[in-house]
Amino acid sequence: MxxxxxxxxxxxxxxxxxxxxxxxxxxxxxxxxxxxxxxxxxxxxxxxxxxxxxxxxxxxxxxxxxxxxxxxxxxxxxxxxxxxxxxxxxxxxxxxLSDMRAVFVDPVAKRAYAQGGATWADVDRETQLFGLAAPGGVVSSTGIGGLTLHGGLGWLRRKHGLCIDNLRSVEIVTADGEVRTASASSNPDLYWAVRGAGSNFGVVTLMEFDLHPVGPEVLLTAPAYRAKEAPKVLRFFREFVRECPDEVSSELLFWSVPANEHFPEELHGEQIVMFPAVYSGDPDEGERILQPTREIAEPLLDLTGRMPYTALQSGFDWAFPKGWLYYWKSLYLNDLSAEAMEETLKLGANRPSPEGFVALWQLGGAMSRVPADATAFGSRDAPFLLSFDVTWTDAADSERCIAWTRNAWSSMQRFGPGGLYLNFAGFGEEKEALVRAGYGKNYDRLVEIKTTYDPANLFRMNQNIVPMPVSAVAD
Ligand SMILES: Cc1cc2nc3c(=O)[nH]c(=O)nc-3n(C[C@H](O)[C@H](O)[C@H](O)COP(=O)(O)OP(=O)(O)OC[C@H]3O[C@@H](n4cnc5c(N)ncnc54)[C@H](O)[C@@H]3O)c2cc1C
CATH class of the missing domain: 3.30.43.10 (Uridine Diphospho-n-acetylenolpyruvylglucosamine Reductase, domain 2)
Incomplete structure (x- = not known):
């Protein structure tokens, strides 16, 4: 011993x-x-x-x-x-996996190979050396592992799809300790399953991504309007996103001016609605298309600018420090009916803390053209994702903030198809019901594949797909 x-x-x-x-x-x-x-x-x-x-x-x-x-x-x-x-x-x-962050780029084939513990900062830094990018998230410290394996929404989603739509293959160590490749030609069932439910099937040690020419300079428009303009901004948003090209990925953030050095002190804490949009194409063309989003009313602030893609990707990192308190939950919306807009505005104005926001993500474009059964991720029909990114700093507020989020989430269910984005799933406390809602019709196939690769449910610290009991398999 x-x-x-x-x-x-x-x-x-x-x-x-x-x-x-x-x-x-x-x-x-x-x-x-x-x-x-x-x-x-x-x-x-x-x-x-x-x-x-x-x-x-x-x-x-x-x-x-x-x-x-x-x-x-x-x-x-x-x-x-x-x-x-x-x-x-x-x-x-x-x-x-935090020591497994190597990234290699093949600029000729336009592919990146990243170890499973890499962050988006790691991937963006290496790929941008060649003017290329894989669709990632919008905060650079987020891991490519969790974010990609459950979908992956970022600024390139409407032009190039979700992260999983650009995931060509993975190396994955399954519960039996075997190292497998999952791709269109090797273990295709596993390849289907990891693109949306990846953490259930093993540890992904390497991801191969398709890359696209992006930047090096991209355009972000980000006007912020006073809260009193929110109804007008929301109505504009609804009409604008109907017609805009795939190059535009945008959201509305119901937020408060953060109390930090990035913003004028006299505005700290003022309620705003921010309309960030990224144009993943020629910035001149982007300026022309996005200019109207900056003229809906008199902006209180405007963070618009051309910037290196890597700066865009890390530009909001300061808003999510390690150690702050987070409870985020989402649901898809069918459309923006008058009633759904009214409720969204109320929730946006009554957030339980200034640090967090209510985010209305514009979906559609390339991500929505992938059939629901092509990957485990599930349905991509919804035009919007409403996400309650509730964030606070004092533990004494935890109960109140979590309760607010759960109520807000429940109250908006009537405007959606019943699904959610499983990377924004709160604590997953609804367990199977939540996971079923996330995967929709793909859930049953996922159970079968889970039963094949992880029958004892070794990988269960996730949005868990419970394998069939052994007796059911034997029958
Ligand atoms: C500040 C912040 C910003 C965010 N921004 C975005 C965004 O822009 N777009 C978006 O889509 N989501 C975003 N998210 C949500 C994010 O996708 C999820 O929180 C995701 O789980 C994070 O992945 P991770 O690897 O950092 O997390 P972890 O907590 O390390 O892992 C999350 C889950 O994935 C599993 N996992 C991680 N790596 C692997 C691997 N290599 N193999 C197998 N399983 C693995 C873990 O076991 C765990 O179940 C954000 C979250 C935060 C807190």
Whole structure:
């Protein structure tokens, strides 16, 4: 028996395992462990038995085999942004990919190969060296792992689709410890499933993305109007998005001027509706098309500018610091009826905290032209996503902020098809009902594939697809 293990009350097998891998095992009692167990959301305070900082696919395979053989709870950490804290657990093993962030670009084939722990900042930095980009999220510190494997909405969604629509293949270590490739020609069932429900099927160690020429300079228009103009801005938004080209991806943010150095002090806390839009094409053409969005009323502020694509991608990072408190939940909207607009305006004006916002995402374009059954992601028909990105800083407000979000989410259900974007799913507390709603008609096929690749549900710290019981499979 290892003396160190005995002294710290750990099973000796833990230390034996630690000595076999190339990476490191972080155990309780060290500062490094204390830092590694914290995720973006300060509400999450979990204490795993060990955190395995993997250095490569072999470490991941060993960690999976160890966890499975010792009946340990497993979670997988990509960028650690999941609001429910699915990257960490209490008492089990964290397969931590944060040292696996390498990115390689083949500019001729227009492909990027990124390890499963990379962030969008990592991918954008390497791909922009060649004037290329893969559709990613809108905050650069978010992991490509969680974001891509459950869809992936960003500024290129209407021009080039969701992240999964550009995911050509993955290397994935499944629950049996096997390293598999999933692509159109290799394990196509798994390839279908990882594009929307990826965290259920294994640890993705490598992603291959299609790249597109983007930038290096792109146009962001971002006028912010006073709250009293919100009805006018929302009506304009509804008409504008009906006609605009795929190059435009936009949203409305019901927000308050953040109290930080990026904004004039006299405006701090003032309620606004911001209309950010990105034009992924010629910026001159973008200026012409988007100019009317800046003239709906007299803007209180206007953050419009041409900027390097990497600056756009990290331009709002300051709004989401590590350790703030987050509870985000979303639903699709069928359209913007007069009643849906009225309710949206009320919720936008009565947000429970100034730091967070209510976001109305314009969908459609390339992402909506992929059939619902082509990937696990599910239906893409809805023209809008309404997302309650409720964020606050004082734990005393947690109950109130979470309750507000749940009520807002329930009250708007009548305007939608019943689906949601599973990357904005609160804590996933509705469990199977929520996951079914997220995947729609694809859910049953996902259960079958889950039963094939992960019959014991080793990967369950996620929006979980529960495999069929063994008896049902045997029958
Ligand atoms: C500040 C912020 C900004 C965001 N912006 C966007 C946005 O613009 N667009 C958008 O679509 N979403 C966005 N999201 C939501 C985001 O997509 C989810 O929070 C997602 O879960 C984050 O992925 P991650 O790898 O950082 O998180 P993690 O917490 O590390 O992981 C999330 C889930 O994915 C699993 N997972 C992660 N990596 C892997 C892997 N390599 N293999 C297998 N499973 C893995 C984890 O086990 C966990 O279940 C944002 C969230 C935050 C907090």
């Amino acid at each position: 290892s003396t160190a293990a005995a002294q710290q009350g750990r099973a000796p097998e833990f230390d034996d395992f630690a000595s076999t891998i190339r990476g490191r095992v972080l155990a309780p009692g060290t500062q490094e462990y204390e830092e590694a167990r914290m995720v973006r959301n300060g509400l999450i305070d979990r204490r795993p038995a060990m955190i395995v900082r993997c250095q490569g696919t072999a470490d991941v395979a060993d960690a999976i085999n160890f966890a499975r053989d010792h009946q340990q709870l497993v979670s997988v950490r990509g960028g650690g942004h999941n609001v429910a804290g699915n990257a960490v657990n209490d008492g089990g093993i964290v397969i931590d």
